[in-house]
Amino acid sequence: MAEMVLVGNFLEAAVRSATPLGFAALGALIAERAGVVNIGIEGSLVCGAFASFVVAGLLGPEVGFLAGGLAGMSLGLVFAVFVVALRAQQIIVGAAVSMLGLGLTASLHRIAVSSTGPGAPISTFLPLQVPVLSGIPVFGQAFISQPVTTYLLYALFPLVGWGLYRTVGGIALRAVGEQPSAAVSAGHSPARIQCAALLACGFLSGLGGATLVVAQTGIYSDGMSAGRGYIAMAIVALGRWTPRGVAAGALIFGGVSALQFLTQAVNWRVPYTIVLATPYLLTLVAMAALRGTRVAPAALGQTLNRP
Numbered sequence: 001m002a003e004m005v006l007v008g009n010f011l012e013a014a015v016r017s018a019t020p021l022g023f024a025a026l027g028a029l030i031a032e033r034a035g036v037v038n039i040g041i042e043g044s045l046v047c048g049a050f051a052s053f054v055v056a057g058l059l060g061p062e063v064g065f066l067a068g069g070l071a072g073m074s075l076g077l078v079f080a081v082f083v084v085a086l087r088a089q090q091i092i093v094g095a096a097v098s099m100l101g102l103g104l105t106a107s108l109h110r111i112a113v114s115s116t117g118p119g120a121p122i123s124t125f126l127p128l129q130v131p132v133l134s135g136i137p138v139f140g141q142a143f144i145s146q147p148v149t150t151y152l153l154y155a156l157f158p159l160v161g162w163g164l165y166r167t168v169g170g171i172a173l174r175a176v177g178e179q180p181s182a183a184v185s186a187g188h189s190p191a192r193i194q195c196a197a198l199l200a201c202g203f204l205s206g207l208g209g210a211t212l213v214v215a216q217t218g219i220y221s222d223g224m225s226a227g228r229g230y231i232a233m234a235i236v237a238l239g240r241w242t243p244r245g246v247a248a249g250a251l252i253f254g255g256v257s258a259l260q261f262l263t264q265a266v267n268w269r270v271p272y273t274i275v276l277a278t279p280y281l282l283t284l285v286a287m288a289a290l291r292g293t294r295v296a297p298a299a300l301g302q303t304l305n306r307p
Contacts, residue, residue: 010258011142015150016216018254020045020208022153024232025239025246026160027072027204032236033164034197035177035190035299039094040079042229043101044072044202048209050105053220054112057122061214064122065149065207068214072206073199075101080198084191087303098229106222121218125149147215149207154247156204161243173197177297180304190304205229227280234283240295256282 024041031038051071056064079097082088125147136143164170173193175183180190208228213220231253238252239245256279 009141010255012145013258014251014255015142015146016254017257018250019150019153019215020211021228021232021235021253021257022157022247022250023208023211024205024229025235025250026153026156026243027201027208028232028236029239029241029243029246030160030164030173030197030204031201032233032241032300033177033297034173034194035180035297035302036083036194036198036201037090037094037233037301038076038079038198038201039091039229039233040075040097040101041094041201041205041232042098042225042227044075044205045101045209045212045225045229046105046223047075047101048072048206049213049224050109050209050220051206052210052213053122056214057120061123061125064214065125065210068210069203069206072209073203076198076200076202076205079202080195084194084198084304089303090301102223102225109220109222122214124213124218125215147211149211149215157243157247164243169193174297177299180299180302194304205232208232231279231283234286237296238286241297253279253282 024045027044028038028041048068048071052061052064052068054064055067075097078100079093082093083090127145128148128151129145130143130151162170164174172183172186172188173196175186175188176190176193183190183193209225212224217224235246235249235253239247239249259278
């Protein structure tokens, strides 16, 4: 019985840890399907976390969650201006945008702390039980104390899949990621499609950062994105650039992140720093294992030709 409870608690922690990663990875999937490598996701994540903390403290977690998405989208807009409009190099701009997000939020946080003192924890989303899912033996434990944001994420995966493969806009977006000239021949504007994809990427990444605050911790700390943006990009590659694969990859990385709770529960004598480093080690292993594969969009990372 104790073992079943332990497994159930581990699954609950895995799903919870996978949620912010899933939002960011879903955003990265949309951007990369449009042919853009957005390393700036890390910046959108931390901006979303900070904005949600500030706004949720004033207006509640629901508004804070939305504010986090909008903050992430604003950074996505900055990235789109330089990469799509000005045709700058994607990797360099992405790194700069990530540093901008991390530096801006750290500066604003220090100003807020110095003027008002340490921020008190904010109200977070209450756990929501789904009767059918929570009643499943062992595995149902994963859905007993999840916030609404978790269910929203896993509702988005099939919705995004339907949009990418069953709608004209989704087909056009994938065409831009594979062969922009073909999209132009069909009457679509690759630049506009990439801008829309980057705004969606920024919004979803911001929601991932907001989830860390309004659905999990209730507090904000500098750099709390902790590399999740880069892990999200690895999840997209691990998931073969498909919504279903990204969902599975997020759960895998969430499970690895939840190992820290499992090691504490069973008193494993493993250095805590090694447990914390495991998700990043898995990222390196996944990238090495996928080296040389040809499932990525053919035009991924390429700069659009000027009209």
